[in-house]
Amino acid sequence: MITLTLLHPIQSIPVQSWSFEHETVIRIGRSTDNHVILYSAVVSRHHVELRKLDSGWEIVNLGANGTYLDGKRITQVPVEDGVIIRLARSGPNVQIHIGADAVTASRNFAGEKTLAQRVVPTTINPVNAEGASNGEQRRSPMSAPFLPSEQPRTDIDSDSPPTSQTPSPGNSLHGEEHLATPSAGSRLDLPLKDCCQRYIERDLLFCPECGQPLRAQFMVGNYLVIKLLQQDAFYRNYLGWREGHNFTLRTLKPEWSRYAEAEDLFEQEAKHLLQLHHPGLPRFIETVMGTEQSYLVIDAVFGQNLQQLVDMKGTIALSQAIPWMLQLCDVLSYLHHQTPPVLHHDIRPEILIRRTLTTTPELVLTGFSACKALALQPTSTPGYSAPEQQQGLTSPTSDLYALGTTLVYLLTGKSPSTFYAQREQGFRFYPEYAPGLTPDLVTITRKLTNPNPTDRYATAQEVAEALQQVALAEA
Known part of the structure; x- marks a missing residue:
């Protein structure tokens, strides 16, 4: 299967998607005889073709205004999963997913998953419902002059x-x-x-x-x-x-x-x-x-949370996971130094949003809730949260605990609950049983997830310094 996803020109969020299972040639352009019709003045009648080869798919430009990949005009190039092409220098952006990722992309981008689509009795989160990306105001969906056709019901x-x-x-x-x-x-x-x-x-x-x-x-x-x-x-x-x-x-x-x-x-x-x-x-x-x-x-923050990324792409490389954790350490250091300290209580991959738009930092921490104090039962997430939170006790080191379990999830793709066991140190999180972790990472995550809060890292800055040493060793 191959899935093409039209992205919003400013927010880069999914607007429309088309999936094809049996076609060997898929044409995009303004003309109504195309497989994907995009009404834009800069798009040619027949602008670009995707052709299936024995080795995969290739992109072939047909348009007078050109097709662009990573800012460079292309003529004929192979398709890589997740690539984004632009039809003309100022035209619409189309993302391409192939293979297993195309199935996931088609499912994720259909129906109410985008902002400018149908209204139905059920409502689900289209992207992310909280936060700011970088202080810029965002235009409303679908402000561009091209018009996607309506989608079939799903x-x-x-x-x-x-x-x-x-x-x-x-x-x-x-x-x-x-x-x-x-x-x-x-x-x-x-x-x-x-x-x-x-x-x-x-x-x-x-x-x-x-x-x-x-x-x-x-x-x-x-x-x-x-x-x-x-x-x-x-x-x-x-x-x-x-x-x-x-x-x-x-x-x-x-x-x-x-x-x-x-x-x-x-x-x-x-x-x-x-x-x-x-x-x-x-x-x-x-x-x-x-x-x-x-x-x-x-x-509004536009992007995908880290669990969605792992579900779609698989485990995260250490070279990417550590920079994300360093960004999170910077946020936590800022929060914990407020007077009084601001504690999150429930850090997990689902509330860490990777912005769709390219900006620094990539990661946004969402999911704040003061009203968790009203809950009759603990509202922290099992597997990710520190054990003292089950008794309603929290401190800055409780947030740091979740850094360790979240990092192991990103690197292994497995729920942290997999690595809890009753062993030599009693019942706790044992990162040494997580596949693929280096000895240095095991040491860091063991300290982060120590059941005793006083035996963990004291500050987010200490965690960042330890992770930076791992990054230098891996470079």
């Missing part, structure tokens, strides 16, 4: 919520049938431009020509609330829009908003988060008051 479009999905933070949704918002089941009447009228009957959230929302559920302050993105035990995250930019609007679930203690914790959390400014954190913008409760406005 299993994701069924009336029953999906029982599972590529893991993603807070992604166990149960549909919208119980939404207790002031506008549950309703839609706002929006003033639409002439171009929007052509698409109002389609299952799109945004106009493909001007980028304006075609529909919205309700308003919070000056923000249009487009749809529910995801929810967890405490929060709901909505896709919000204002003046051409996308945001996440976070609020308490109705069952929690009735309690004054939960509201107080939410407001305290928002106050602290609004004071945080670090490139490895989401950009927290402001709080706004809705009809009955307040919302925290967060700039």
